[in-house]
Amino acid sequence: MSANDVSFSVNFLSGLRQVLGEANSLLPLHEPEFGGNEWAYVKDCIETGWVSSVGKYVDQFERQLAEFTGARHAVAVVNGTAALHIALQIAGVKAGDEVLVPALSFVATANAVSHCGATPHFVDSKELTLGMDPDALAAHLEFVAERTANGLRNKVTGHRIAAIVPMHTFGHPVDMVGLMGVAARFSLPVVEDAAESLGSTCRDRHTGTFGCMGILSFNGNKIITTGGGGAILTNDPDIARQAIHLITTAKQPHRWEFVHDSVAYNYRLPSINAALGCGQLERLPNFLSRKRQLVENYRKTFAHISGIHFVDEPEGCHSNFWLNTVRLSEANMSVRDELLAVANDAGYQCRPAWTLLNKLPMYQDCPRADLSVAEALEASLINLPSSPKLAELLS
Ligand SMILES: *Cc1c(COP(=O)(O)O)cnc(C)c1O
Numbered sequence: 001m002s003a004n005d006v007s008f009s010v011n012f013l014s015g016l017r018q019v020l021g022e023a024n025s026l027l028p029l030h031e032p033e034f035g036g037n038e039w040a041y042v043k044d045c046i047e048t049g050w051v052s053s054v055g056k057y058v059d060q061f062e063r064q065l066a067e068f069t070g071a072r073h074a075v076a077v078v079n080g081t082a083a084l085h086i087a088l089q090i091a092g093v094k095a096g097d098e099v100l101v102p103a104l105s106f107v108a109t110a111n112a113v114s115h116c117g118a119t120p121h122f123v124d125s126k127e128l129t130l131g132m133d134p135d136a137l138a139a140h141l142e143f144v145a146e147r148t149a150n151g152l153r154n155k156v157t158g159h160r161i162a163a164i165v166p167m168h169t170f171g172h173p174v175d176m177v178g179l180m181g182v183a184a185r186f187s188l189p190v191v192e193d194a195a196e197s198l199g200s201t202c203r204d205r206h207t208g209t210f211g212c213m214g215i216l217s218f219n220g221n222k223i224i225t226t227g228g229g230g231a232i233l234t235n236d237p238d239i240a241r242q243a244i245h246l247i248t249t250a251k252q253p254h255r256w257e258f259v260h261d262s263v264a265y266n267y268r269l270p271s272i273n274a275a276l277g278c279g280q281l282e283r284l285p286n287f288l289s290r291k292r293q294l295v296e297n298y299r300k301t302f303a304h305i306s307g308i309h310f311v312d313e314p315e316g317c318h319s320n321f322w323l324n325t326v327r328l329s330e331a332n333m334s335v336r337d338e339l340l341a342v343a344n345d346a347g348y349q350c351r352p353a354w355t356l357l358n359k360l361p362m363y364q365d366c367p368r369a370d371l372s373v374a375e376a377l378e379a380s381l382i383n384l385p386s387s388p389k390l391a392e393l394l395s
Pocket residue numbers: 079080081082105106108109167193195196217218219228229230
């Protein structure tokens with residue numbers, strides 16, 4: 001390392017220290033926080049015996065989610081991956097199809113495609129949103145695809161291209177207006193992976209409500225948690241009905257008969273998890289505003305450190321800033337791992353973006369577009385500790 005690199009990592013560390021204070025124990029990337037009615041609701045489940053798939057909390061959680069996001073329907077599911085699997089199946093994704101997904105995403109986005117027997121087809125991201133680039137997507141489809149009576153066909157692989165799955169990276173809304181335009185042009189359904197973006201809006205519309213369906217995750221590290229959990233958002237009552245049917249073993253309603261009309265799943269969110277979710281959702285506005293204070297602290301601090309750029313919300317959008325992120329300038333990309341080591345050694349849990357999905361062994365032979373922006377983002381992004389409680393340290 002050069003003397004320059006050393007002073008750069010010293011600056012990075014002093015920036016973290018300025019915002020977060022001294023780390024006496026490890027400051028995790030994102031910690032769950034309980035302290036409202038969570039315990040009372042979970043206790044109520046246990047005391048009344050309604051802990052499993054039936055009980056008032058599932059309905060209540062779904063109603064609260066629909067109200068908060070503005071989606072007509074929210075269907076509570078056992079986790080975000082299962083929600084995406086079901087959403088893709090309802091959107092018409094079949095075995096042998098291809099589904100367009102960003103190479104820069106968490107592995108679950110591609111896994112849900114594989115669970116349908118389909119293949120992820122990786123596309124590039126945009127620097128400003130960290131999400132799928134509509135213009136690059138349109139250019140790629142013009143080049144690689146042809147319209148047939150059976151839908152859009154990949155001319156190289158011969159497979160049908162069945163859907164687009166944009167993802168809102170670290171909570172920052174992707175350009176949904178642009179992507180819906182491309183989807184309409186190529187007659188493709190859109191399922192949004194909004195696992196990370198509960199509380200994020202674009203032009204005052206909640207992420208996950210632009211496509212025919214969107215999915216959320218309530219895993220332990222997300223902005224609110226149900227322990228494990230997820231949801232499907234949709235404005236279409238028929239889709240909501242299909243989703244509930246598919247996640248509850250496709251059982252036809254009857255007082256005592258067990259008649260199931262298709263091969264389906266046991267993916268319903270248990271009531272005890274939904275109870276935790278009801279308590280967490282009540283606290284979401286508080287989490288969002290404290291996280292915004294943390295953002296201001298990071299933004300101010302990193303504005304003074306050259307070579308590091310704080311990743312802000314895209315224009316016209318309001319991000320939940322699930323994970324705060326900095327991007328290293330090109331000259332400094334080579335010291336990314338050094339910065340990660342220095343920060344983690346000092347007790348600030350920082351991590352790089354995911355390894356691009358097309359580099360993972362099970363996905364390395366999948367079709368893909370030019371991924372040069374995603375490559376650059378992969379090499380230059382660092383996530384910073386982002387729990388709401390970290391906002392109080394500075395002020
Ligand atoms: C967390 C996450 C998921 C999956 O959610 P689980 O609830 O963990 O199954 C899917 N996609 C993205 C982008 C995620 O971050």
